[in-house]
Amino acid sequence: MTETTVGLIGIASLFLLMILRTPVAFAMLIVGFFGYGWLEGSRSATALLLTESYSAVSSYSLIVVPMFILLGNVSSVAGYSRGLYDAAFAWIGRFRGGLASASVIGCAAFSAVSGSSVATAVTLGKVALPEMKRMGYADSLATGAIAAGGTLGFLIPPSTGFVLYAILTEESIGRLFMAGILPGLLLMVLFIGVVWLVSYFDPKAGPRGAVVPLRERFRLLIEAGPLLFVIVASIGGIYLGVFSPVEASGIGAGLVLVMAFAQRRLNWHGFKEAIMGTLQTSSMLYMIVIGANILNPFFSVTHIPQTLGAGLGQLDFGPYGTLTVILLAYVVLGMFMDGLSMLVITIPIVFPVITAMGFDPVWFGVVAVIVIEMGMITPPVGLNVFVVRGVATGVPLTTVFKGVTPFLIAMVVALILIIIFPQIAVFIPNSMFG
Amino acid sequence: MSAYPSSAWAKYFARANLALAWLGGVCLIALVLVLAVGVIMRYVLGQPILGINEIVQLTALALVMASLPYATEHQVHVRVDVFDNMLGRWGRLFGDVLSRLISGYVLSLLTLRAWDKAMDALEWGDATNMLNLPIWPFYAVLAAGTALCVGVFAADILLLLTGKAESKND
Numbered sequence: 001m002t003e004t005t006v007g008l009i010g011i012a013s014l015f016l017l018m019i020l021r022t023p024v025a026f027a028m029l030i031v032g033f034f035g036y037g038w039l040e041g042s043r044s045a046t047a048l049l050l051t052e053s054y055s056a057v058s059s060y061s062l063i064v065v066p067m068f069i070l071l072g073n074v075s076s077v078a079g080y081s082r083g084l085y086d087a088a089f090a091w092i093g094r095f096r097g098g099l100a101s102a103s104v105i106g107c108a109a110f111s112a113v114s115g116s117s118v119a120t121a122v123t124l125g126k127v128a129l130p131e132m133k134r135m136g137y138a139d140s141l142a143t144g145a146i147a148a149g150g151t152l153g154f155l156i157p158p159s160t161g162f163v164l165y166a167i168l169t170e171e172s173i174g175r176l177f178m179a180g181i182l183p184g185l186l187l188m189v190l191f192i193g194v195v196w197l198v199s200y201f202d203p204k205a206g207p208r209g210a211v212v213p214l215r216e217r218f219r220l221l222i223e224a225g226p227l228l229f230v231i232v233a234s235i236g237g238i239y240l241g242v243f244s245p246v247e248a249s250g251i252g253a254g255l256v257l258v259m260a261f262a263q264r265r266l267n268w269h270g271f272k273e274a275i276m277g278t279l280q281t282s283s284m285l286y287m288i289v290i291g292a293n294i295l296n297p298f299f300s301v302t303h304i305p306q307t308l309g310a311g312l313g314q315l316d317f318g319p320y321g322t323l324t325v326i327l328l329a330y331v332v333l334g335m336f337m338d339g340l341s342m343l344v345i346t347i348p349i350v351f352p353v354i355t356a357m358g359f360d361p362v363w364f365g366v367v368a369v370i371v372i373e374m375g376m377i378t379p380p381v382g383l384n385v386f387v388v389r390g391v392a393t394g395v396p397l398t399t400v401f402k403g404v405t406p407f408l409i410a411m412v413v414a415l416i417l418i419i420i421f422p423q424i425a426v427f428i429p430n431s432m433f434g
Numbered sequence: 435m436s437a438y439p440s441s442a443w444a445k446y447f448a449r450a451n452l453a454l455a456w457l458g459g460v461c462l463i464a465l466v467l468v469l470a471v472g473v474i475m476r477y478v479l480g481q482p483i484l485g486i487n488e489i490v491q492l493t494a495l496a497l498v499m500a501s502l503p504y505a506t507e508h509q510v511h512v513r514v515d516v517f518d519n520m521l522g523r524w525g526r527l528f529g530d531v532l533s534r535l536i537s538g539y540v541l542s543l544l545t546l547r548a549w550d551k552a553m554d555a556l557e558w559g560d561a562t563n564m565l566n567l568p569i570w571p572f573y574a575v576l577a578a579g580t581a582l583c584v585g586v587f588a589a590d591i592l593l594l595l596t597g598k599a600e601s602k603n604d
Contacts, residue, residue: 017536020529021518023511026537033540049540050547054576057498058491066462066497067469243473246490250469257466275459276504279497283458283505284512286498338512380516 003039007302010035014295014345024341025284028291035298052293057286060246061166061173065115066282067249068158071230071256072114073274076123078260080227084109085127087224090212097199097206099135100145101192103128107149108188109224111156112231113252115163116281117339117376121150121384125391138205139395141198144403147388148191148410151373154339156184157235158249160285161343161369167289168296168347171361173245174238175429179362181235182424183370183414190410198406226263230255239432285340292344299348309353319357323419326350327371334375338383342372366425367418374411377404447589451503451582458501461493468493485564492562495572499579506586531591538587541580548577 010031017027037045056062075081085106092098092105107124114120125146132142154161157177166173199206212220234252237243243251260266266274299305312322333342347368354364376384385400392400418424468489476482505511518526552573554560560569593599 017533018514019517020521020532021513021515021526022529022533022537023513025511026533026540030536030540033543046543046547049544050551053544053548054495054573057576058495058572060487060491063465063469063490063494066465066494070462070466242477247469247473250466251473254466254470275462276455278462279455279458279501280505280508280510283498283501284510287502287505287511336516337514341512341514 003302004304004307006035006038007299007304007307010298010302011304018337018341023287024338024345025287025291028288028295028345032291032294032296032298036294036301039298039301048297049294052297053290056290056293059167059289062163062286062289063246064158064163064173064249065160065285066278067246067253068113068115068160069119069281069285070253070274070278071158071234071249072110072116072119072123073277074253074256074260074266075110075113075227075230076119077270077274078256078263078265080224080256080260080265081106081110081123082127083220083224084227085124087217087220089131089209090217090220093209094211095196096203096208097141097195098209099128099132099137100141100195100199100206103132103142103145104149104152104188104191104195107146108152108156108184109228109231111153111159111184112235113158113227113256114153115158115160117150117153117373117384118387120153121146121387122391124149125388129388129392133392135209136204136207138202138403139392139399140403141195141205142403143385143388143392143395143400144405144407145191145195146391147377147382147384147400147404148194148407149188150384150387151376151411152184152187152191154373154376155180155187155366155369157181157238158245159369161339161372162365164285164289164292164340164343165347165365165368168292168344169351169361169365171365172433175362175433176365177235177238177245178429178432179366179425180369181428183366183418186417186424187370187411187414190414191407194406194410226259227256230259239428241432288340288344292348295345296348305349305352308349309356312353319359320419322353322357323359323367326354327367327415330368330371331374331378334372335378335380337375339372339376342375343368360422360426362429363418363422363425367415370411370415370418374408374415377408444589447585448507451507451586454500454579454582455504458497458504461497461500465490465493465497485562488562488565488567492567492569492572496575499576502579503582503586506583527594530594534587534591534594538584538591541587542584545577545580545584548573548580552577 014027014031033045033049036048088105089102092101103124107120110120110123129142157180159180162176166176230252234248237248238245355361379401389397389400472483472486552570555570555573561567
């Protein structure tokens with residue numbers, strides 16, 4: 001049996017295990033361990049198991065994961081996310097669909113402290129959905145804006161997607177974080193455009209809010225100041241080259257903890273909730289990295305990436321044709337798989353093909369993350385849609401899926417723009433790092 | 435709160451997971467402090483702490499491995515649930531038991547290897563390069579975390595097979 005055949009059996013086993021409800025991290029661990037053992041012997045496989053697990057959990061770069069998760073969790077528990085939303089609403093609530101637009105801006109701002117789409121959708125959903133319901137917003141627009149806005153959490157730095165991509169491809173986390181800024185802002189603007197268009201054609205879907213006096217607007221902006229300061233200090237610190245991403249994550253988490261305690265926004269119960277939530281999410285993410293670290297050497301010895309690259313080369317689609325095939329495969333996979341799982345399983349196979357075709361690895365990281373984000377709001381899985389449906393009691397799932405459709409089109413537009421103008425993604429990192 | 439029913443063994447087991455998770459929590463706060471102090475010493479006082487990376491990396495290791503059993507007990511690991519309906523009740527039960535059996539087997543091998551490595555590191559005095567920190571305790575935490583995780587899988591299988599837990603279609 002050839003190594004490639006063993007690799008294909010491995011991929012089939014991986015999907016079978018996942019269908020049989022094995023957590024993705026453990027499915028990768030199992031297939032990687034047994035597959036590697038099959039080809040290289042059981043002694044090598046057990047040695048790999050220990051060395052890769054140890055190196056994954058002691059990886060310096062990965063420390064941004066628990067730190068930024070803690071930052072997001074404390075911000076949420078301490079109510080800072082509410083402040084972001086209130087400030088955004090005060091400024092743009094009076095416009096058509098203003099409440100939904102404020103939710104999108106709130107999602108984008110919260111994304112700058114949280115690396116998770118789900119966390120962003122849940123946090124802002126709890127704050128904004130009842131308000132939109134009270135104001136008579138259409139359920140489809142309200143839930144669609146939150147589900148789509150939540151996906152910004154995966155793109156705007158600090159993004160767990162970029163951290164995992166960087167670990168898997170050995171690219172710079174700082175570079176990827178910076179590459180996510182402009183595409184994230186572009187997507188935010190496009191989402192606001194969608195809200196405006198929906199409200200323009202159906203004014204009842206997104207009625208205007210009351211005008212908030214200027215003094216009140218500034219008061220709310222100042223109230224949101226502490227979290228905005230943390231965002232500027234941590235992400236701005238990376239941008240200016242003052243901090244490394246790991247240092248920025250530690251400073252961000254430390255600052256928000258100190259602020260929350262100093263302002264008496266965090267009691268023991270909230271603190272415990274933030275800590276335990278951080279530990280659970282961090283363990284889950286690290287376990288995925290361990291699984292990927294065991295699976296990747298197996299894929300390497302099977303030569304699957306090279307075989308796939310050669311196969312795609314023979315199709316003679318050219319670089320952009322091949323890229324389109326890969327992105328379409330991502331869209332299909334995204335309908336059934338969670339974004340992080342999809343990233344760790346596909347990147348080791350796809351990345352060598354992409355770089356061999358001459359595409360910028362950082363640019364592809366942004367493109368891959370946006371396509372994965374699309375998977376978070378496409379049926380039948382659409383994790384963010386389920387999450388928002390969980391918060392918006394009484395709203396049918398079909399209404400939420402209907403609501404996200406225009407936002408999905410906006411994501412396709414953003415993707416096309418970033419493919420045509422790669423500078424949108426690589427301008428900031430290239431101007432910073434050369 | 436424990437994810438297990440309130441029998442005596444389950445209570446002690448959940449307490450062990452929780453205690454280890456609290457160790458993870460202490461590591462998390464320690465990590466914030468060490469990183470913050472490192473930045474202040476480096477940028478404000480101009481005196482970088484040499485070898486701070488070693489402290490940070492080993493603390494992160496302890497954080498993750500100490501909280502792994504707690505996270506596994508609360509079933510936070512991501513899984514694909516699109517086919518749950520198609521599998522039916524018995525299919526789900528089969529999948530849940532099978533996945534825990536194989537995962538438990540692989541993790542038990544990791545536990546044994548990590549424990550052996552901890553004992554070797556203790557015997558030979560293995561330490562980090564810069565700060566000369568002994569590395570055996572960290573391999574021991576890795577072994578403890580994965581061992582308790584194996585315990586979580588065993589408990590899950592027991593509960594699933596005795597009907598005290600259900601293969602839920604979520």
